Amino acid sequence: MLGVVFVAVIIAVLVRNFIDDPSEFINVSLIGLTTGAVYGLVALGYTLVYGILQLINFAHGDVFALCGLVSSSIMISLFNLQPGDAVLVIAGGLIATILMTMAFGSALNASIEFIGYRPLRAQPRLTMLITAVGMSFIVQNISLAIYGVNFRSSPNLIPDTPVFTIGDVSMSWDQLWIVLITIPVLLALTWLVRSTKQGKAMRATAQDQDAAAMMGINVNRTISFTFLLAGGLAGAAGVLFLLQFNMRYDTGFELGLIAFTAAVLGGIGNLAGAALGGLLIGFIQAFNEGLAIWTPGGDWTRSMVFGILIAILVFRPEGLLGERTPEGA
Numbered sequence: 464m465l466g467v468v469f470v471a472v473i474i475a476v477l478v479r480n481f482i483d484d485p486s487e488f489i490n491v492s493l494i495g496l497t498t499g500a501v502y503g504l505v506a507l508g509y510t511l512v513y514g515i516l517q518l519i520n521f522a523h524g525d526v527f528a529l530c531g532l533v534s535s536s537i538m539i540s541l542f543n544l545q546p547g548d549a550v551l552v553i554a555g556g557l558i559a560t561i562l563m564t565m566a567f568g569s570a571l572n573a574s575i576e577f578i579g580y581r582p583l584r585a586q587p588r589l590t591m592l593i594t595a596v597g598m599s600f601i602v603q604n605i606s607l608a609i610y611g612v613n614f615r616s617s618p619n620l621i622p623d624t625p626v627f628t629i630g631d632v633s634m635s636w637d638q639l640w641i642v643l644i645t646i647p648v649l650l651a652l653t654w655l656v657r658s659t660k661q662g663k664a665m666r667a668t669a670q671d672q673d674a675a676a677m678m679g680i681n682v683n684r685t686i687s688f689t690f691l692l693a694g695g696l697a698g699a700a701g702v703l704f705l706l707q708f709n710m711r712y713d714t715g716f717e718l719g720l721i722a723f724t725a726a727v728l729g730g731i732g733n734l735a736g737a738a739l740g741g742l743l744i745g746f747i748q749a750f751n752e753g754l755a756i757w758t759p760g761g762d763w764t765r766s767m768v769f770g771i772l773i774a775i776l777v778f779r780p781e782g783l784l785g786e787r788t789p790e791g792a
Contacts, residue, residue, distance in 0.1 A: 483771075514669045528714045
C-alpha cells in the first residue's frame with residue numbers, strides 16, 4: 464500500500480507538470496532519456512558480472528571514469544579532433560575513439576578479474592567484495608596519478624543545434640547521438656547473450672559453474688569474456704558521458720553507485736532490467752532537477768536515488784524484472 468501511494472504521488476506530480484507546461488515536460492523527458500541511456504550502459508556492466516559471479520564489481524564505476532579520461536586523450540592528443548573539422552572526420556574520429564576506448568576498458572576490466580578476483584573465486588563472497596572495493600580505490604588512484612584533480616572535457620564536436628523542432632519541443636544532435644549509440648549496443652548485447660554459443664556458455668556458467676565445466680565449457684574463459692564485455696560497455700559509456708559532461712578521476716564513484724542503483728531497481732542479473740532501471744533513474748533525475756512544480760530540486764536528487772535503492776532492497780530485493788530466488792535475492 465505504501466508503494467502504491469508513493470507511485471500515485473509521483474504520477475500526480477508528473478501530470479500536474481505536464482498540464483502546466485507540456486513542451487517543457489517533453490524537453491525534460493528527452494534529457495532524462497539520454498542521461499538514462501548512459502546509466503543503463505554502466506548498469507549493464509554491473510548486472511553482467513553479478514549474473515555470472517554473484518559479485519558487485521565496485522571497480523566498474525572507476526573503470527568507466529578512467530575510460531572517459533582516456534577517451535579525452537584519444538580525441539584531443541591522438542586524433543586532434545576540433546569542432547570545425549569536416550563531418551566525416553569528426554564522425555570517423557568519434558567512432559574510432561569509442562572502439563579504442565572500449566578495447567581499453569575491456570582489457571582493464573579483464574585484468575582486474577584475472578589479478579584480483581580469479582585467485583579468490585573459491586573464497587567466501589565477502590573476500591571478493593572487499594577486494595572489489597580495494598580495486599575501486601586502485602583504479603581511482605591510477606586515474607588521479609595520470610590525469611590529476613582537474614576536470615577534463617571533450618571539444619564541442621557534436622553541435623547542440625536541434626535535430627527537429629515541433630513547437631517548443633526540440634531534440635539536439637548531441638542528445639540523439641547518445642541514443643543512436645546506446646540502442647544498437649543494447650540490442651547487440653541482448654542478441655549475444657541469448658542467441659550465440661558464447662552467450663549460452665555465459666548463461667550456463669551463471670546457473671552452475673561446476674555443471675557447466677562438466678559439460679565442456681571453459682568457465683575461466685567465459686568469466687573473462689564477461690568482464691571483457693562489461694569493460695567494453697564501461698568504455699562506450701565513458702565516451703558518451705564525456706561528450707555531454709565534464710569528468711575527473713572520482714566521477715565514476717558517484718555515477719557507479721547510481722548505475723548500481725539502476726541495476727538493482729531493474730533486477731540485477733537481468734539485462735532488460737538494467738536498461739529499464741537506468742532509464743527510470745535518468746527520468747527521475749531529470750524530472751526532479753528540470754520540473755518546477757512540486758519537486759524537491761537538484762539538491763535532493765542523490766537522496767532520492769539512494770532512497771529508492773534502500774526501498775527496493777527492503778520491499779522488492781529482486782527488482783522490477785528480476786525473479787525471486789530461494790535466498791530472496
